[in-house]
Amino acid sequence: MQTLDAKNAQIPILGLGTWELRGRDCARVVEQAVRLGYRHFDTAQLYGNERDVGDGIRASGISRSDVFVVTKVAPDNLAPGLLIRSVKESVGKLRLGEIDLLLLHWPNKGIPLADTIAALVEAKRDGLVRNIGVSNYTVALIEEACRLAEDRLVCNQFEYHPYLDQSKVLAACRARGMAAVAYSPIARGSAKSDSVLARIGKPYGKTPAQVSLRWVIQQGVGAIPRTSRVERLAENIDVFDFSLTDEEMTEIAGLAHPGGRIVDWAWSPKWD
Ligand SMILES: NC(=O)c1ccc[n+]([C@@H]2O[C@H](COP(=O)([O-])OP(=O)(O)OC[C@H]3O[C@@H](n4cnc5c(N)ncnc54)[C@H](OP(=O)(O)O)[C@@H]3O)[C@@H](O)[C@H]2O)c1
Known part of the structure; x- marks a missing residue:
């Protein structure tokens, strides 16, 4: 599968989101x-499913080196x-050895970022994780975190789908050589009933x-759709045998609107 190459990380461009999936299911x-064919798996301490x-x-019997596993610090x-203690717990739960990519799940204004980044860098230096990055970081936070981490951050994971314009965050990631990975890439399922997307997909x-x-991956952005249904697993990975035209890409970008953001909490940063 195509990969996003950021610094030393090679992140498969399509992965499986696992929020809300639990236990044997x-x-x-x-x-x-x-x-x-999925080779990238996204979990988090908060999901309770590592x-x-x-x-x-x-x-599955796949060789460990053939999959890329991401988890996030709560x-x-x-x-x-x-941070270090919780990452050791994550490693113990996953039982896959070194974690391929560790992200800070959300910024936390209550804890100095310099201290958190120092611990993140330590987790990498100590061999708990291969790569480090962030999630839900804004342009200003990306700049601050990259400076503190001396440009060792390889990824920002954030909400991105046709209803949300993320051009500022995307530009900041590109400027810093970081991979951008889209969560909620089918807008929590609401893309499935979109008439514009349906018309464009038909031919x-x-x-x-x-x-x-x-539309997401054709911009060189990763996507981690989640599904609990096996038939949709196949549907969601079957996106590598066609290309959208420039006009179609632009028309889809035009679906973005100010209320398009889905994931927003009391602790969210001030979005760009
Ligand atoms: N870093 C963060 O703060 C953060 C925040 C949110 C999400 N994430 C990660 O990103 C992953 C994906 O985001 P998400 O779970 O919010 O949303 P999503 O992947 O955009 O949408 C998932 C929803 O869409 C449905 N669905 C999946 N494939 C479909 C298809 N082909 N046709 C129609 N419906 C479909 C699923 O239902 P069924 O199960 O019934 O198929 C589910 O309800 C998460 O699981 C998580 O790993 C990270």
């Missing part, structure tokens, strides 16, 4: 995803001692969800 979906994701990967674990024999995913 989660392991079964992950195992099936490996069989269908053990299940690891179980699914091991059950915002409550960003104080340096807690290609593709569903609106596939058009949404293609």
Whole structure:
């Protein structure tokens, strides 16, 4: 599969999101995803499923070096001692050895970023994780974090789909040589009933969800759609055999609107 090459990391451009997948169902979906060609798996301490994701990967029989596993440090674990301890716990739950990419899940204004970044760099230096990055970082936070980490951050993961303009954050990632990875890339499923995406997909024999995913990856941005349904696993990875025209890419970008953001919490940073 095509990869996003950022510094020393090679991140498969399409991955499986696993939020809300739990227990044996989660392991079964992950195992099936490996069989269908998924090579990038996204979990988090907050999802409570790191053990299940690891179980699914091991059950598939794939060689460890052929999959790229991402987990995220919970915002409550960003104080340096807690960060290292929580990452050791994540490694213990996943049971896959070194984590391929560790992200700070959300910024936390209550803890100095310099302290958190120092601990993140330490997790890499100590061999707990191969690569480090951030999630839900704005342009200003990207700049600050990159400076503190002396440009060792390889990725920012953030909400991105046709209904949300993220051109500023995308530009900041590119300027810093960081991979951009889109979460909620089919807008939590709402792309499936979009008439514009349906019309554009029809001549290609593709569903609106596939058009949404293609639009993301065709910009050189990663996408981590989640599904609990095996038939949709196959649908969501079947996006590499067609290309959207420049006009179609522009028309889809035009679906963005000010209320398009889905994921917004009390602790969210001030978005760009
Ligand atoms: N860093 C962060 O703060 C953050 C925040 C949010 C998400 N994420 C990550 O990103 C992943 C994906 O984002 P997301 O889960 O928010 O949203 P998403 O992947 O855009 O959408 C998932 C929803 O769409 C449905 N769906 C999946 N494939 C479909 C298809 N082909 N046609 C129609 N419906 C489809 C799923 O339902 P079924 O299960 O019924 O198929 C599910 O309800 C998460 O699982 C998580 O790993 C990270």
